[in-house]
Amino acid sequence: MSHPLVHRRAVLAGFAALAAPGQLLAKTAGPVLEPLSIVTARGPVSFQVEIAADDQSRARGLMHRRSLAPDRGMLFDFHTPRPVSFWMRNTYISLDMIFIRADGRILSIARNTVPLSEEGVPSGGPVRAVLELIGGRSAEIGALPGDRVIHRIFPRG
Numbered sequence: 001m002s003h004p005l006v007h008r009r010a011v012l013a014g015f016a017a018l019a020a021p022g023q024l025l026a027k028t029a030g031p032v033l034e035p036l037s038i039v040t041a042r043g044p045v046s047f048q049v050e051i052a053a054d055d056q057s058r059a060r061g062l063m064h065r066r067s068l069a070p071d072r073g074m075l076f077d078f079h080t081p082r083p084v085s086f087w088m089r090n091t092y093i094s095l096d097m098i099f100i101r102a103d104g105r106i107l108s109i110a111r112n113t114v115p116l117s118e119e120g121v122p123s124g125g126p127v128r129a130v131l132e133l134i135g136g137r138s139a140e141i142g143a144l145p146g147d148r149v150i151h152r153i154f155p156r157g
Contacts, residue, residue, distance in 0.1 A: 036075060036131070037150040038098075038106075040142045044150070046071070049131065053077040061132065063090040068134040077153055081126040086110075088117040094135030098143065099123040104154030106147045109138050129153060 033048040
């Protein structure tokens with residue numbers, strides 16, 4: 001005779017297997033978001049960002065997305081400062097790429113990148129991270145090179 005708990009687990013597993021794949025995914029949490037602020041001459045602007053901190057997540061980035069809210073973004077953490085170059089392969093929305101030095105200051109900004117382009121977008125020098133926002137957002141908030149980005153990966157001060 002089988003144990004009732006084992007049978008109950010098997011029945012629950014059977015129901016899970018019968019559910020449509022999207023139903024199971026809908027119940028799982030979405031991407032983990034972290035707070036980030038850009039301090040411009042106009043004042044601080046807050047965002048919620050996904051973190052791309054490993055090779056796989058950095059390679060995927062915002063590919064295949066059809067939209068990005070104005071208060072959302074993706075922060076690519078390279079851990080060690082280095083010159084980087086991005087492209088827009090399989091990226092359907094225009095993005096602003098904000099290249100950030102290890103001290104949390106903006107080095108350069110590539111505004112309104114061209115969707116689906118395979119042309120490189122270089123940082124212009126060594127950076128610790130790159131913040132991607134929806135195209136045009138950095139101009140809307142008045143972000144400029146030298147402005148400070150506040151996030152846990154950058155030193156305070």
